[in-house]
Amino acid sequence: MNLKKSLLIIIAVLLIDQLSKIYIKTHFVLGDSVEVFSWFKILFIENSGAAWGAKLSDFLPISEPTGKLVLTVFRLFAVAGIGYWLYDTIRKESSKTLILAVCLIFAGALGNIIDSVLYGVVFSDSYQQLATAFSDEPYGSVFYGKVVDMLYFPMVDTTWPDWVPYFGGSTFRFFEPVFNIADMAISTGVGILLVFNKKAFGTLGEDESTLEERA
Template sequence: MKKQLYIVLITVFCILLLDQIMKIWVKTTFDYTGENSTMPVFGSWFRLLYIENQGMAFGTTFGASIWAKLGLSIFRIFASGAIAYYFIKQWRKGARTEFLLAIGLVFAGATGNLIDSMFYDFIFDYDPCIGFNHLEGSGIWSDCGIMGKQETRHTGFLMGNVVDMFQFTVEWPSWVPWYDKNGDNQIFPAIWNVADGAISIGVIMIIFRQRKYFPKDKQGLKAQPR
């Protein structure tokens, strides 16, 4: 059982380390506009694109008030705690290593994005005039020179942006019915990070492997995860 625990803990640590290395490297190396904001990785279908989002995975937001962002960050804390508790409970019951890894991936992803919100406003200089720091309806105004006054987001502990950088740039072929000649035809336009990827992989594993993780006994009742 200890071997299982070590495997998952090492995996979680490596994901968190890679996630933070990528975010800090992108944030300190890339510009938020201009030629240095992107970097092709695999030809024309995958690239690095530096952005920051104020919400959840893939840029989902919940409004402009301070309570919306604070509530989201607090939710992340409780979610990470609940996942950790569930992991320990399943580990003690002797759950399958693969299932524990799936839980660990979700935990690592949630924690990785939480770190950004908790500390990045203290580690990095805050520029209220950068586009991804604008937040209409916040009530916080900053003078941005030729841009005029702009409403900017709330800052501080649990208020930081999440750094994203990965983007698939593959477009739908022109023969599909929904192809728009004058629009954006990217198959998956969202920009994401290592943490988002870990959460997605963990959830997909649980969905597609649930019969293995939650086998049924002879009476048709679900047994404990294995």
């Protein structure tokens, strides 16, 4: 897979990710939801931390704003590293499977870093009101934006039977995390690397090498 095709994949993922986030941000109030199916909802939340909403301040003796800044800077270095990895795999004419996986991971990471770096200065607050773009009263500053999440799949939403020890009577939901298109791209890329590990990192055969050169 050549650089042109890789860029098309990255741009397509970024467009879908950012357009969906901008639509949700400007048409939903924080916490609003729409039921598409009983097992799938559009639910607008914002994530100021890492995966699953975790924050560095939950684990380290630092303030929440400092933790957010450290996390955003770390994401920037991570995106740069993944970008170099992608460049290197294309330069070495690695397998299409590996290049596709790295493209998805890079596009997803870049999509979320756009939120973290820019959304705080682009949008107004979404709490109890619709946010506006390029607001005179942005909700944050550069590096302090929040990631927009909206895809929610409560495929199982029930209550544990009373006879179940400890959990009896409590709510059980699967799958509970809320995520976005960028998260899906990252997860898909990682999944490809795990499931098709040998194909991604194995040595190209003579026939596949020829096809790669023509791609």
